[in-house]
Amino acid sequence: xxxxxxxxxxxxxxxxxxxxxxxxxxxxxxxxxxxxxxxxxxxxxxxxxxxxxxxxxxxxxxxxxxxxxxxxxxxxxxxxxxxxxxxxxxxxxxxxxxxxxxxxxxxxxxxxxx
Amino acid sequence: xxxxxxxxxxxxxxxxxxxxxxxxxxxxxxxxxxxxxxxxxxxxxxxxxxxxxxxxxxxxxxxxxxxxxxxxxxxxxxxxxxxxxxxxxxxxxxxxxxxxxxxxxxxxxxxxxxxxxxxxxxxxxxxxxxxxxxxxxxxxxxxxxxxxxxxxx
Amino acid sequence: xxxxxxxxxxxxxxxxxxxxxxxxxxxxxxxxxxxxxxxxxxxxxxxxxxxxxxxxxxxxxxxxxxxxxxxxxxxxxxxxxxxxxxxxxxxxxxxxxxxxxxxxxxxxxxxxxxxxxxxxxxxxxxxxxxxxxxxxxxxxxxxxxxxxxxxxxxxxxxxxxxxxxxxxxxxxxxxxxxxxxxxxxxxxxxxxxxxxxxxxxxxxxxxxxxxxxxxxxxxxxxxxxxxxxxxxxxxxxxxxxxxxxxxxxxxxxxxxxxxxxxxxxxxxxxxxxxxxxxxxxxxxxxxxxxxxxxxxxxxxxxxxxxxxxxxxxxxxxxxxxxxxxxxxxxxxxxxxxxxxxxxxxxxxxxxxxxxxxxxxxxxxxxxxxxxxxxxxxxxxxxxxxxxxxxxxxxxxxxxxxxxxxxxxxxxxxxxxxxxxxxxxxxxxxxxxxxxxxxxxxxxxxxxxxxxxxxxxxxxxxxxxxxxxxxxxxxxxxxxxxxxxxxxxxxxxxxxxxxxxxxxxxxxxxxxxxxxx
Numbered sequence: 016x017x018x019x020x021x022x023x024x025x026x027x028x029x030x031x032x033x034x035x036x037x038x039x040x041x042x043x044x045x046x047x048x049x050x051x052x053x054x055x056x057x058x059x060x061x062x063x064x065x066x067x068x069x070x071x072x073x074x075x076x077x078x079x080x081x082x083x084x085x086x087x088x089x090x091x092x093x094x095x096x097x098x099x100x101x102x103x104x105x106x107x108x109x110x111x112x113x114x115x116x117x118x119x120x121x122x123x124x125x126x127x128x129x
Numbered sequence: 130x131x132x133x134x135x136x137x138x139x140x141x142x143x144x145x146x147x148x149x150x151x152x153x154x155x156x157x158x159x160x161x162x163x164x165x166x167x168x169x170x171x172x173x174x175x176x177x178x179x180x181x182x183x184x185x186x187x188x189x190x191x192x193x194x195x196x197x198x199x200x201x202x203x204x205x206x207x208x209x210x211x212x213x214x215x216x217x218x219x220x221x222x223x224x225x226x227x228x229x230x231x232x233x234x235x236x237x238x239x240x241x242x243x244x245x246x247x248x249x250x251x252x253x254x255x256x257x258x259x260x261x262x263x264x265x266x267x268x269x270x271x272x273x274x275x276x277x278x279x280x281x282x
Numbered sequence: 283x284x285x286x287x288x289x290x291x292x293x294x295x296x297x298x299x300x301x302x303x304x305x306x307x308x309x310x311x312x313x314x315x316x317x318x319x320x321x322x323x324x325x326x327x328x329x330x331x332x333x334x335x336x337x338x339x340x341x342x343x344x345x346x347x348x349x350x351x352x353x354x355x356x357x358x359x360x361x362x363x364x365x366x367x368x369x370x371x372x373x374x375x376x377x378x379x380x381x382x383x384x385x386x387x388x389x390x391x392x393x394x395x396x397x398x399x400x401x402x403x404x405x406x407x408x409x410x411x412x413x414x415x416x417x418x419x420x421x422x423x424x425x426x427x428x429x430x431x432x433x434x435x436x437x438x439x440x441x442x443x444x445x446x447x448x449x450x451x452x453x454x455x456x457x458x459x460x461x462x463x464x465x466x467x468x469x470x471x472x473x474x475x476x477x478x479x480x481x482x483x484x485x486x487x488x489x490x491x492x493x494x495x496x497x498x499x500x501x502x503x504x505x506x507x508x509x510x511x512x513x514x515x516x517x518x519x520x521x522x523x524x525x526x527x528x529x530x531x532x533x534x535x536x537x538x539x540x541x542x543x544x545x546x547x548x549x550x551x552x553x554x555x556x557x558x559x560x561x562x563x564x565x566x567x568x569x570x571x572x573x574x575x576x577x578x579x580x581x582x583x584x585x586x587x588x589x590x591x592x593x594x595x596x597x598x599x600x601x602x603x604x605x606x607x608x609x610x611x612x613x614x615x616x617x618x619x620x621x622x623x624x625x626x627x628x629x630x631x632x633x634x635x636x637x638x639x640x641x642x643x644x645x646x647x648x649x650x651x652x653x654x655x656x657x658x659x660x661x662x663x664x665x666x667x668x669x670x671x672x673x674x675x676x677x678x679x680x681x682x683x684x685x686x687x688x689x690x691x692x693x694x695x696x697x698x699x700x701x702x703x704x705x706x707x708x709x710x711x712x713x714x715x716x717x718x719x720x721x722x723x724x725x726x727x728x729x730x731x732x733x734x735x736x737x738x739x740x741x742x743x744x745x746x747x748x749x750x751x752x753x754x755x756x757x758x759x760x761x762x763x764x765x766x767x768x769x770x771x772x773x774x775x776x777x778x779x780x781x782x783x784x785x786x787x788x789x790x791x792x793x794x795x796x797x798x
Contacts, residue, residue: 029471036464042456049463056471063478075159075242087477090425094470096165097432101463103268104436108443108456110275115449124453197304204301212294219290220347 021062028055042109042119046102053098060091131181139181146174154258158247164254168261175266184273196267203260210249210256224248286351288332289344289367292377293416296325300409307402315392318405322385322412329381333374337779341793342369343422354794361487362794368422368486370790371779375634376419376546378776379641382761383539384412386754387532390649393748394532394656404444411437411536415543422794424473425483427547428466431512434540435462441533442525454524461511461521465544468508472501485555486794489787494559505551506568512544515606516576519599523583526595527661531652532754534591535645538598542637545605552613553784566614573606574716581723589661590651593731594644597687600720601640607717608633608702609784611709616785625705630781631773632701638777639694639765643686646758649751650680654735657745663731668740676747677736679755684732686762688725694762697769 028051035048064084070077072085109119116124150170157163179187214221225248226234235246244251284291299321306314336342344351344367354362369377388408395401414437417430439462443455477483479498480491492498511518522541526534552565580600587593612630615621653676654669655661670677686693689700699721707714765772783790 036460045460049460049467052464052467056467056474059471060474060477063474071161073159073161074237074239077239080239086483087474090474090477092165093425093429097429097436099169099265100436101432101459103265103272104439105456105459105463107268107272107275108439108452108459110272111443111446111452112449112456114275115452198308201301201304205298205305208294208298208301212298214347215287215290218344218346218348218351219287219294221349222347 021058021065025055025058025062028052028058040121042112042121042124045121046105046109049105050098050102053094057091057094057098060087060094063087131183135181139177143174143178146177147171150174150262151258154254155251156242156244157254157258158250159242159244164257164259165261167254168258169265171258171262172265172269175262176269179269179273184270184277187270187273191266191270193267193270196263196270199263200260200267203256203258203263206256207253207260210253214249222248222250224252285331285335287344288328288335289342289369289420290346292325292328292332292381293367293413293420295328296321296409296413296416300406300413303406303409304402307405311401314402314405315388318409319385319388319392321409322381322388325412325416326381326385329374329377332369333378333776336369336371336374337775340370341783341789343367343793344369355796361482362484365426366422366484366794367420368790368793369420370793371781371783372546372549372634373419373783375638375776375780376543377416379542379638380412380415380419380539383641383645384408384415384536386645386757387536389757390532390535390652390751390754391530392750394652394751395530396748398445400444404441407437407440407444408533408536411441411540415540418543419546422485423483424476424485424488427485428470428473431469431544431547432463432466434543435459435466435512438462438525438533438537438540442529442537444530444533445528448528450524451528454521454528458521458525461518465508465511465518468504468511472504472508475501475504484794485550486791489555489558490791490795492556492559494556498556502551502556502565506548506565509544509548509551510572513541513548514576514599514602515572516579516599516603517572519576519580522599523587523592523595526598526648527589527591531591531648531655534595534648534652535641538644538648539641541598541602542605542641545602545637549609549784553616554787554790557616557785557787562613562616566610566612566616569606569610569613570713573603573610574713575603576600576606577603577717577720581720581727584727585723588663590654590663590666590731590735591648591661593663593727594647594651597647597724597727598640598644600724601636601644601687603720604636604699604702604717605633605640607706607713608636611706611713612781612785615709621709622785625708627781627785628701629705629709630784631777632698632705634780634784635701635769635773635777636695636698638772639686639698639762642758642761642765643683643693643695646679646683646755646762647687649755649758650676650683653747653751653755656751657747658742660742663734666735666742667738668736668742669744670736671740672744673736673747675752675755679759680732680736682759682762684725684728686766688728689721690725692763692766694765694769697766697773701773 032048032051064087066083069081069083072082113119150167153162154164154167211220214223224231231248231251233245306317345353346365348364411434414430414433421427439455439459442458443451445451475497480488482488514522577600580596584593584596608629612626615626686695689695703714
């Protein structure tokens with residue numbers, strides 16, 4: 016059970032994120048929901064490579080030779096970098112939307128639909 | 130522009146944040162971190178200064194166009210290094226174990242770490258670090274610019 | 283020497299050029315335009331030479347950073363450890379589309395974007411988008427695929443929201459970004475599941491190990507949802523009309539190719555990754571139903587649209603349905619050798635041929651819409667009229683594009699749709715009838731657009747269309763007519779290898795793992 020705790024945590028994160036994406040109307044909250052999903056996925060990736068009683072996979076001054084799997088950490092790092100770029104871009108769009116519409120309520124931001 | 134306390138603390142902290150960021154970039158191939166993380170640390174230093182002094186003051190210190198040139202140079206450096214390996218394959222680590230720059234053989238096992246290893250990886254870390262600090266710096270600046278304009282209207 | 287490195291060069295050169303563009307912009311605007319077009323032209327040449335290589339010698343493998351480009355398994359390894367680019371018939375087919383479309387997009391942009399500011403960023407993003415699409419098409423590694431997927435997402439959304447003086451652009455870009463990111467996260471989650479189970483990221487290695495457990499089913503569901511979201515199939519199509527309508531016209535054309543790159547990912551997952559283990563019948567029907575829904579809902583929504591690019595965007599959704607239908611039929615009968623040979627492979631050829639045709643005529647239509655907006659500054663059909671008097675070329679190109687999308691002979695849309703009708707009829711007659719009905723509705727819709735925009739008295743002031751825009755549209759028209767006149771040659775030389783590449787997943791695996 017205790018081993019599965021991280022998986023449960025990441026499922027909760029993903030579901031919370033999807034809930035936020037579906038039911039919240041505030042654009043900033045939508046971005047937060049997206050980040051929640053992303054954190055869930057990142058946590059999932061990190062958990063895949065975990066090994067109990069092991070250290071981070073770095074040889075420099077390591078405490079012992081037993082290490083966790085480095086590949087998922089590299090994947091997560093890449094995914095974090097990408098997430099940073101996405102968040103920056105999407106927040107910039109939110110700033111622009113606010114400047115044009117004077118609101119960040121998604122139900123009022125719908126000039127496209129008319 | 131924030132209060133004098135914030136500005137004083139920023140003055141003290143700014144240089145150490147910068148040095149820490151560059152340290153992380155330099156030691157990317159030995160310790161946790163690397164180009165992206167170090168660049169992000171440096172950019173957070175820029176963000177701190179931006180909050181303490183306000184957009185208008187910071188704008189006179191650093192130009193966005195210069196940042197964008199730095200960003201281009203960083204990215205060009207990274208891909209350029211990848212192209213340099215094309216004698217063998219794209220992204221080939223042609224400096225590793227060559228005995229020259231960063232050419233010492235990598236020690237396997239627990240060791241104190243030798244900065245002079247890993248071939249092109251440190252160079253790529255520098256390129257990425259440059260790209261990220263310039264890129265994130267200009268993102269922070271541009272967002273501050275956007276919010277400032279919003280306040281005016 | 284250069285032949286060995288072609289796949290890496292095709293991705294690397296646009297990427298390198300993308301970051302050189304802001305520096306060259308500082309010197310001269312004209313020089314930058316020539317540079318971008320030159321780079322994309324060179325990429326097209328490289329793609330064509332790689333295509334000859336692939337069609338003659340089979341699957342092309344390139345290992346990044348290894349001691350030699352073909353060394354997939356260094357001694358002592360049973361599975362590949364590096365990032366591998368694997369180019370087969372289907373990949374190169376998609377790459378040909380991408381390179382043609384991005385080159386013509388850049389040429390069209392010369393005049394179209396002339397008055398806009400921030401063009402250095404525009405061309406940078408355009409080149410990154412092209413490089414990302416090549417990456418998605420060439421990569422043989424699931425995680426690498428995800429990275430390139432996100433690169434195209436970010437570049438595409440930056441371009442959709444390029445006109446920051448319009449609130450609508452930012453709105454469309456926000457919506458698109460949310461959908462793209464969510465889709466990509468689904469894909470990443472699925473990759474995580476597969477990695478956790480099989481300890482590999484290489485597509486070929488994964489395909490040889492996959493056992494189709496419960497977790498694999500979840501991963502497949504996530505992959506199909508995520509990629510269909512980005513390809514703009516119907517239940518997840520909300521972003522398509524907004525993004526296509528708000529992006530500058532040449533970008534819309536490239537966005538179509540980008541959606542098709544996701545479609546390629548979907549096919550790659552269904553055929554290569556899961557093709558060996560699952561009974562593909564159910565999966566095939568899911569794809570077919572997605573396709574039929576896309577076809578029908580897309581065209582019915584298009585009929586009621588007032589804005590010219592929004593209308594075309596709904597047609598793009600509808601045409602995506604044809605590709606899903608054709609390839610879905612092939613997937614449904616994949617395990618039945620007899621049915622596959624009598625009509626399954628033919629249906630797939632139709633669907634795949636339609637991918638290329640769609641990119642060409644939809645690109646042409648979006649470019650004509652861009653020319654109309656450029657010349658008049660109006661987007662609403664009700665405000666347009668009598669454009670044929672001044673914009674003769676655009677009117678002719680519009681007729682060619684509209685006839686092709688409606689499937690009239692002798693244009694390329696007819697060639698691919700005929701193959702789809704014939705072969706799908708043998709699978710299930712109803713599907714074929716629906717496909718034909720959708721074609722008729724498409725024709726009706728475009729007749730309406732032509733009549734209200736181009737015919738009638740001159741009611742508004744019109745600028746003449748510049749030469750670079752006419753040149754780009756002319757190239758696409760020539761391709762459309764050539765493909766329509768000689769479909770057999772194209773199908774034999776380019777499309778059939780692509781369909782065969784999808785069906786023979788054993789070959790794809792053997793190219794990496796060496797027959798084992």
